[in-house]
Amino acid sequence: MNSILFGHIKMLPYNCNVIVDYLKSQSFYEALRIDYHEVTNNPIIIHYAGKSKPWYSRKNLYADFWWSIVDSISSFSFYIEIIKFRRLIRKRFK
Structure with missing residues (x-):
């Protein structure tokens, strides 16, 4: 190519x-x-x-921007899935 x-x-x-x-x-x-x-x-x-990754920690570079986009998404179910995933990741990496 x-x-x-x-x-x-x-x-x-x-x-x-x-x-x-x-x-x-x-x-x-x-x-x-x-x-x-x-x-x-x-x-x-x-x-x-x-x-x-911004879903691992809000301390990551540009994480606040990423979360502001997630917060603005009208699909609440998508937002809930991200929160669940974030909690799962936190448990695994503690």
């Missing part, structure tokens, strides 16, 4: 691919010559691809 699409793609800005666990290391972004503060202050798409 890479050879077929070569020259026909547009790269997204790095704040469209913010991976929370990578933000723990400013040197990761410095090595790529990316403005760390631009990425962290203006995320567009946030990936929880590593161990840091």
Whole structure:
């Protein structure tokens, strides 16, 4: 696929691919010559691809934002399932 699409793609800005666990290391972004503060202050798409998940702890980066989205969802049953899952995870990791 890479050879077929070569020259026909547009790269997204790095704040469209913010991976929370990578933000723990400013040197990761410095090595790529990316403005760390631009990425962290203006995320567009946030990936929880590593161990840091907002449903595990509200202390995780951008967890408050994630929970504000969950709180705004009109489907109350979905919200209840997330709360149950969060409690289950807490019990397992205590």
